Amino acid sequence: xxxxxxxxxxxxxxxxxxxxxxxxxxxxxxxxxxxxxxxxxxxxxxxxxxxxxxxxxxxxxxxxxxxxxxxxxxxxxxxxxxxxxxxxxxxxxxxxxxxxxxxxxxxxxxxxxxxxxxxxxxxxxxxxxxxxxxxxxxxxxxxxxxxxxxxxxxxxxxxxxxxxxxxxxxxxxxxxxxxxxxxxxxxxxxxxxxxxxxxxxxxxxxxxxxxxxxxxxxxxxxxxxxxxxxxxxxxxxxxxxxxxxxxxxxxxxxxxxxxxxxxxxxxxxxxxxxxxxxxxxxxxxxxxxxxxxxxxxxxxxxxxxxxxxxxxxxxxxxxxxxxxxxxxxxxxxxxxx
Ligand code: SF4
Ligand code: MG
Numbered sequence: 100x101x102x103x104x105x106x107x108x109x110x111x112x113x114x115x116x117x118x119x120x121x122x123x124x125x126x127x128x129x130x131x132x133x134x135x136x137x138x139x140x141x142x143x144x145x146x147x148x149x150x151x152x153x154x155x156x157x158x159x160x161x162x163x164x165x166x167x168x169x170x171x172x173x174x175x176x177x178x179x180x181x182x183x184x185x186x187x188x189x190x191x192x193x194x195x196x197x198x199x200x201x202x203x204x205x206x207x208x209x210x211x212x213x214x215x216x217x218x219x220x221x222x223x224x225x226x227x228x229x230x231x232x233x234x235x236x237x238x239x240x241x242x243x244x245x246x247x248x249x250x251x252x253x254x255x256x257x258x259x260x261x262x263x264x265x266x267x268x269x270x271x272x273x274x275x276x277x278x279x280x281x282x283x284x285x286x287x288x289x290x291x292x293x294x295x296x297x298x299x300x301x302x303x304x305x306x307x308x309x310x311x312x313x314x315x316x317x318x319x320x321x322x323x324x325x326x327x328x329x330x331x332x333x334x335x336x337x338x339x340x341x342x343x344x345x346x347x348x349x350x351x352x353x354x355x356x357x358x359x360x361x362x363x364x365x366x367x368x369x370x371x372x373x374x375x376x377x378x379x380x381x382x383x384x385x386x387x388x389x390x391x392x393x394x395x396x397x398x399x400x401x402x403x404x405x406x407x408x409x410x411x412x413x414x415x416x417x418x419x420x421x422x423x424x425x426x427x428x429x430x431x432x433x434x435x436x
């Protein structure tokens with residue numbers, strides 16, 4: 100089955116600053132030649148530190164950020180440069196749920212209008228009664244009810260606000276939902292309730308999720324497949340269990356080493372503390388982008404960008420330690436996977 104979403108060689112760049120002539124002072128590469136496939140009815144987790152480009156990638160796949168090059172294919176349609184008129188019928192089929200339900204929901208709107216808003220573009224001819232019916236159904240699916248219709252978002256707790264945001268994403272019966280740190284701001288018990296809700300909705304409505312988060316333990320729990328992003332590029336991908344149990348890239352290992360092992364029978368991990376901050380995407384390091392923080396950096400890492408090589412157990416990683424380019428591994432053609 101073809102994936103519902105395919106990203107090929109996607110680059111997104113932003114202008115930074117303006118000179119006296121109004122021209123950008125520099126261009127920042129937020130997403131650098133990324134390829135990623137998201138199979139139908141599955142969850143692909145996208146992890147990395149803040150500043151790695153994951154949110155920009157999430158926005159670009161929904162056409163909320165413009166691609167400079169590469170391609171985004173949604174359900175077989177190349178949407179990379181689709182005009183507004185031809186994009187309109189696809190809009191209801193893809194939504195985003197943001198991290199902060201406090202700022203993503205206008206406090207001066209009633210819940211009914213907040214949840215109904217995406218219907219306006221999906222089905223402008225719908226009657227008020229039809230719209231209300233769809234809104235009440237969406238609210239019921241997230242554990243709220245018609246009793247909440249005329250209240251304001253500010254009257255709700257963080258968890259309930261995120262339920263309203265999910266109802267808003269659900270009301271047009273989408274195929275793809277991008278969850279951008281959708282549970283990161285919630286306390287632990289609310290977080291697990293919202294994750295359970297997202298899993299129930301996935302099963303009931305056949306949803307596909309691109310689940311963006313900085314917390315690898317959380318992503319492992321919800322994902323079928325995990326992609327790890329660093330400074331605009333994916334450095335490793337694979338089945339969630341494989342990436343978590345047997346990470347192939349030093350960056351993934353460092354992310355994992357920060358997660359405490361709760362089960363004493365599990366193999367313990369050596370804590371790897373990375374030096375410094377993620378470098379500025381305005382001046383990324385040559386060769387391997389991770390080399391300024393990698394405990395294993397070698398001479399070749401500054402000169403040659405590591406190729407993607409297959410990882411035992413599925414997926415791939417891009418690190419000279421794992422071979423490729425004259426090393427022990429076999430270079431992988433990502434476009435063929
Ligand atoms: Fe570290 Fe070199 Fe591998 Fe990059 S290619 S992750 S610098 S060992
Ligand atoms: Mg972000």
